[in-house]
Amino acid sequence: MISQRLRVTALLAVTAAALTGCATVSGATRPGEIDVRTLDVGKYPTQPLDLRYVYRPRMSIARELATQRLADHVVTGADIDPALTFGTGAVSIINTDGATQILAKATEPVLVANKMMFGLSVGHSDKQLDETRKTPAGSTFTTVTVLQFPDAAAAAKAATELDDADFGVAADVNERVTLPGHADAHSHWRPGVASLGSTIAHGSYVVNTYLGVRDPDLSALTVLADKVFDAQLPLLDSLPPLTPEGILRLPYDADGMLRRTLAPGVSFQPDFREQAVAEPRGFLHRVSDQAFWRQLVADSGTDRFSTSGADYDGPSMLFRTREAQAAKQLADAILGHGYSGKVDAPAGVPDAKCGETTNTSTVINRIRRYRCVVSYRQYTAVVDSDQVADAHQRAAAQYALLANSTW
Numbered sequence: 001m002i003s004q005r006l007r008v009t010a011l012l013a014v015t016a017a018a019l020t021g022c023a024t025v026s027g028a029t030r031p032g033e034i035d036v037r038t039l040d041v042g043k044y045p046t047q048p049l050d051l052r053y054v055y056r057p058r059m060s061i062a063r064e065l066a067t068q069r070l071a072d073h074v075v076t077g078a079d080i081d082p083a084l085t086f087g088t089g090a091v092s093i094i095n096t097d098g099a100t101q102i103l104a105k106a107t108e109p110v111l112v113a114n115k116m117m118f119g120l121s122v123g124h125s126d127k128q129l130d131e132t133r134k135t136p137a138g139s140t141f142t143t144v145t146v147l148q149f150p151d152a153a154a155a156a157k158a159a160t161e162l163d164d165a166d167f168g169v170a171a172d173v174n175e176r177v178t179l180p181g182h183a184d185a186h187s188h189w190r191p192g193v194a195s196l197g198s199t200i201a202h203g204s205y206v207v208n209t210y211l212g213v214r215d216p217d218l219s220a221l222t223v224l225a226d227k228v229f230d231a232q233l234p235l236l237d238s239l240p241p242l243t244p245e246g247i248l249r250l251p252y253d254a255d256g257m258l259r260r261t262l263a264p265g266v267s268f269q270p271d272f273r274e275q276a277v278a279e280p281r282g283f284l285h286r287v288s289d290q291a292f293w294r295q296l297v298a299d300s301g302t303d304r305f306s307t308s309g310a311d312y313d314g315p316s317m318l319f320r321t322r323e324a325q326a327a328k329q330l331a332d333a334i335l336g337h338g339y340s341g342k343v344d345a346p347a348g349v350p351d352a353k354c355g356e357t358t359n360t361s362t363v364i365n366r367i368r369r370y371r372c373v374v375s376y377r378q379y380t381a382v383v384d385s386d387q388v389a390d391a392h393q394r395a396a397a398q399y400a401l402l403a404n405s406t407w
Helices: 059-071 105-113 152-168 218-237 244-248 280-284 290-300 324-336 388-403
Strands: 086-093 118-125 141-148 175-177 186-189 195-202 205-212 275-278 304-308 316-320 341-343 353-356 370-376 379-385
Touching (some): 059 086, 059 141, 059 244, 059 275, 059 280, 105 152, 141 218, 152 186, 152 195, 152 205, 175 218, 205 218, 280 290, 280 304, 290 324, 324 353, 324 370, 324 379, 353 388, 370 388, 379 388
Antiparallel strands (some): 086 118, 118 141, 141 205, 175 186, 186 195, 195 205, 275 304, 304 316, 316 379, 341 353, 353 370, 370 379
């Protein structure tokens, strides 16, 4: 019925030193920090990103910033249904070719004609992806794709035409469906198949969902589709749509997260997977075990996340928590989640800790053998590597970078 769907499917404490004079002085002493120039950082940079790179906006990469902004307003699984505890991936959409990797290829003329601007597609399931990167048989799953168009008229037209194009892929077996809670949505299914597609316009946005349940029960499918729209549409009310000029004016690293994140490579530009900043909801799209990470984010008061580096090179992650103690607790929890194997900490890096993975699965992302966590003030950073010496150098460089980024 519906073709080509998303199956796609995260530094430091200080040494004690105090200066006292001859006179009596009231108050507490303050700790001093280590000289980061003494750390073994290998080849890795220790200066903030903005001293090494100047972002010059152009539309092709500015759309990546637009998708990062959008991600903070797209539903996670738990927003839809508490049973949807696993993320199955997130894909940024910056052109129509990208959109048709998620939607049916037949929808491309509609996207072009209505001037689709950008979008994001995210997946959720009640079961974790199997080793083939697919949702196991009998899973309840949702794929939610949010696209922005130039205005409400274009979005409304696109919503109707997108469903028509998808319906036409198998018009002889598809049937139209009306959702009880969203009669203005355009929906269809193939009787006897436990999935449904539905598309709705909301201002300048179009929300498309492709979802499935264990059995071909139309009532269960329409209830789930209504849940998707009930959760997603209000999130878009707090996200003013962008004009093309507005896309180009989006701030790069407004919260100073990327400047503090170790960037292993030498090439920089906004990229949803490899150089991005997110709020908690946007971060959760990047992880599989959303229930675990949602609790950690809440417990630590994390309000910003950033990542820098390609998957093949080992990305770095940075979390901004509510205060220093929360950052240390978050670091311990992250390391304990799949990296509890004993590994020495890097020499001279205060409060840094490392571990070896106990998980050999490669379902969601490539899992590297070693992980080090570093806490610095209210920040917690995570670096990974397949070589322990390299992980130590990354951790040392990340600590030095944080210390060099306090202004």
